[in-house]
Amino acid sequence: METETITQVEHDVPFKLDVYKGLTSSPKEISSKYFYDDEGSLIFQEITQMEEYYPTRLEMDVFKRNKSAIVERVEAEHVDVVELGAGDGHKTKVLLEEMVSKKKLTRFFPIDISEKAIRELLKNIGASERLEVRPVVGDFFKGLDQVVSHSTNPKLALFLGSNIGNFGPEERISFLTNLKQALRPGDMLLIGFDLKKDINKLMNAYDDPHGVTKRFNLNLLKRINRELGGNFDLESFHHHAFYNPRKGAMESSLLSLKEQDVYIEEYGVSFHFDAFEPILLEHSYKFTMTEINTMAKACGFFTVENFFDSTNGYVNSLWKVNSEAHFH
Numbered sequence: 212m213e214t215e216t217i218t219q220v221e222h223d224v225p226f227k228l229d230v231y232k233g234l235t236s237s238p239k240e241i242s243s244k245y246f247y248d249d250e251g252s253l254i255f256q257e258i259t260q261m262e263e264y265y266p267t268r269l270e271m272d273v274f275k276r277n278k279s280a281i282v283e284r285v286e287a288e289h290v291d292v293v294e295l296g297a298g299d300g301h302k303t304k305v306l307l308e309e310m311v312s313k314k315k316l317t318r319f320f321p322i323d324i325s326e327k328a329i330r331e332l333l334k335n336i337g338a339s340e341r342l343e344v345r346p347v348v349g350d351f352f353k354g355l356d357q358v359v360s361h362s363t364n365p366k367l368a369l370f371l372g373s374n375i376g377n378f379g380p381e382e383r384i385s386f387l388t389n390l391k392q393a394l395r396p397g398d399m400l401l402i403g404f405d406l407k408k409d410i411n412k413l414m415n416a417y418d419d420p421h422g423v424t425k426r427f428n429l430n431l432l433k434r435i436n437r438e439l440g441g442n443f444d445l446e447s448f449h450h451h452a453f454y455n456p457r458k459g460a461m462e463s464s465l466l467s468l469k470e471q472d473v474y475i476e477e478y479g480v481s482f483h484f485d486a487f488e489p490i491l492l493e494h495s496y497k498f499t500m501t502e503i504n505t506m507a508k509a510c511g512f513f514t515v516e517n518f519f520d521s522t523n524g525y526v527n528s529l530w531k532v533n534s535e536a537h538f539h
């Protein structure tokens with residue numbers, strides 16, 4: 212394997228500014244992208260190894276069952292694979308190995324906001340593969356700009372782990388439309404969607420009995436303490452996850468268990484919490500096939516094929532940039 216040094220691109224909005232905006236808005240809200248500092252990325256790895264966190268297992272099942280069919284559907288002879296929010300890459304490895312064995316793959320560009328995640332990925336996607344890896348640390352689109360300026364081959368973009376579920380309905384359309392614009396006609400996107408399912412299964416995954424998801428959510432307050440000099444008392448916040456059927460999403464919040472003021476040194480001010488006031492942290496939307504097909508069309512893609520796990524609880528949908536819908 213040929214591995215180049217990690218490219219760093221600057222973040223769109225710094226953590227400090229976003230946290231201030233989030234704690235002064237009503238309701239208080241902080242983007243889930245800030246979960247992934249070094250400690251958060253390691254806790255997320257723990258989550259993916261839990262029996263209860265089925266999305267990782269189901270997506271891995273999709274790949275093991277369908278890797279050959281997926282790679283056969285990628286038409287171009289040599290492709291560059293670019294993965295948005297790659298994490299530790301342990302599932303991606305299954306696809307990459309298949310592509311290498313079919314001599315389809317030219318280079319792999321994993322993009323992640325977390326340097327720790329990229330370092331874990333580099334341990335997984337290891338020296339035995341005949342593969343050039345060009346890792347990028349940064350936000351999705353800053354990272355993608357960096358990649359497209361270095362890659363002229365046809366591309367297969369990957370957006371796995373039902374990462375798309377973290378975006379609300381409007382945000383996901385603009386995200387995918389922007390992604391389509393960064394790609395070229397004929398380029399492809401393999402995107403993972405968690406399908407709507409039994410609520411108990413969802414609850415177990417997002418509020419597990421071992422307390423790992425709780426630790427993951429509370430780590431965001433620890434991160435504020437560490438990086439911004441906050442004095443959040445973790446014991447006085449409660450991890451609350453529930454399924455909102457009107458939205459079709461799991462929602463995770465931290466609730467202040469009492470009325471309190473939290474001082475953050477970087478801003479030199481305290482933030483007031485009423486008893487049981489939430490900080491909204493994450494939505495994980497769940498989808499139906501009708502919603503997925505409509506989304507593909509609305510964003511300028513057409514569906515090549517859908518690949519399911521053996522329980523039909525998860526789908527990886529292979530989309531192609533629709534040349535007629537490409538305006539530049």
Ligand SMILES: C[S@@+](CC[C@H](N)C(=O)[O-])C[C@H]1O[C@@H](n2cnc3c(N)ncnc32)[C@H](O)[C@@H]1O
Pocket residue numbers: 243244247255259267295296297298299300302322323324325328349350351352371372373374
């Ligand atoms: C839910 S995890 C999924 C990881 C991996 N794709 C998987 O399927 O296991 C989300 C990943 O996206 C990264 N991420 C979140 N927001 C991001 C952003 N705005 N730009 C780049 N990476 C981001 C996180 O650091 C994390 O590694």
